[in-house]
Amino acid sequence: MTKKTKKGLSYRDAGVDVDTKGQFTTDIYSKMQTTFGPRVIENPDGFGGLFALNSRFKKYRQPVLVSSTDGVGTKLKIAFMMDKHDTIGIDLVAMCVNDIVVLGAEPLFLLDYLASSKIVPRVLHEVLDGIVEGCHQADCALIGGETPEMPGFYHEGEYDIAGFVVGVVEKDKIITGKTIKAGDRVIGLQSSGIHSNGFSLVRKVFFDRAKMKTNQSLKKYGLNTTLGEELIRPTKIYVKSILKILNKHTTKNVIKGMAHITGGGFLDNVPRILPEGYAVALERKRWDVPKIFKIIQDVGEIADQEMFHVFNMGIGMVLVVSKSDVETVLNDLKHGKEPGIVIGEVTRGDRMVQIV
Numbered sequence: 001m002t003k004k005t006k007k008g009l010s011y012r013d014a015g016v017d018v019d020t021k022g023q024f025t026t027d028i029y030s031k032m033q034t035t036f037g038p039r040v041i042e043n044p045d046g047f048g049g050l051f052a053l054n055s056r057f058k059k060y061r062q063p064v065l066v067s068s069t070d071g072v073g074t075k076l077k078i079a080f081m082m083d084k085h086d087t088i089g090i091d092l093v094a095m096c097v098n099d100i101v102v103l104g105a106e107p108l109f110l111l112d113y114l115a116s117s118k119i120v121p122r123v124l125h126e127v128l129d130g131i132v133e134g135c136h137q138a139d140c141a142l143i144g145g146e147t148p149e150m151p152g153f154y155h156e157g158e159y160d161i162a163g164f165v166v167g168v169v170e171k172d173k174i175i176t177g178k179t180i181k182a183g184d185r186v187i188g189l190q191s192s193g194i195h196s197n198g199f200s201l202v203r204k205v206f207f208d209r210a211k212m213k214t215n216q217s218l219k220k221y222g223l224n225t226t227l228g229e230e231l232i233r234p235t236k237i238y239v240k241s242i243l244k245i246l247n248k249h250t251t252k253n254v255i256k257g258m259a260h261i262t263g264g265g266f267l268d269n270v271p272r273i274l275p276e277g278y279a280v281a282l283e284r285k286r287w288d289v290p291k292i293f294k295i296i297q298d299v300g301e302i303a304d305q306e307m308f309h310v311f312n313m314g315i316g317m318v319l320v321v322s323k324s325d326v327e328t329v330l331n332d333l334k335h336g337k338e339p340g341i342v343i344g345e346v347t348r349g350d351r352m353v354q355i356v
Helices: 018-033 055-059 073-081 090-100 120-140 198-207 227-231 237-246 265-273 290-300 302-310 323-335
Strands: 063-071 106-116 143-144 160-172 185-190 256-258 276-284 315-321 340-348 354-355
Touching: 018 120, 063 090, 073 090, 073 160, 073 198, 073 227, 073 340, 090 106, 090 120, 090 160, 090 237, 090 256, 090 340, 106 120, 106 237, 120 143, 120 160, 185 290, 185 302, 185 323, 198 227, 237 323, 256 265, 256 340, 265 354, 276 302, 290 302, 302 354, 315 323, 323 340
Parallel strands: 106 143, 276 354
Antiparallel strands: 063 160, 106 160, 185 315, 185 340, 256 315, 276 340
């Protein structure tokens, strides 16, 4: 009698389908190509993305590269609950590019990391569609990334994403906030909603405390939408409107400082751009706080201070300008279809934000 031999294990037996991954990688390249400009050197099978420092860089005398990396946090849980994945990539791009534009930097290219327990082409294609759309909105190229399949590490049907962006700014045009002084005005740019921060608290409020569902109507709260549709709304990308102002005023930085209102809300982010000895007073009556924040606060019985420490409260980006430049910047924003609101001013103080 012949002895039976055990069948050898394969990577597929361990939960990794290299053929599916290879096909997915091939399929997404055409989407990536839609973000390419003349500075991208195509290298579809390479180990890295290529970006040429070509003639466009001649406008920079002393170019400084600026980089940032970020993710979208537990907002991913909302995408999983709704099985809606076509906007979460916009959030990813926004979180990266909004962080470097506050330094005055033009985004050049972005890399993404999209890890999952198992590659489900439909889902990951939707995620990539969002990333591509975000890159179009930010006018930057998606030149590469990584899509690992990690069975046993993530829950089935879940994934994680992260992004890494590189931009450029003229050395003497870097915006740091060091020239901010008392009397300068604070201009707020409206957010599109919650953006991509505070979702651990959001989920605690709506799904643990209130036992709500993503398909639940918010009409009784004054919003003609469902809870899920409101929560999944993508983060606004401010790059084009801000760069348009900076490129228009080349003789000086009319914007002295900028803060992206992300994790930590106003209370943590605005002080990061203030010189020693200065503070900011914000007048909350100057802008309309979107209803979703009022709903979160009421349902969760959350204190005002906590709300401003966690959420953007309707203001996704803050610009600091001198009093004499306020009207110029407001007009530029209006023409760029990104209306701004004067929401406060710089005072003497200990690098803090006061909400009055």
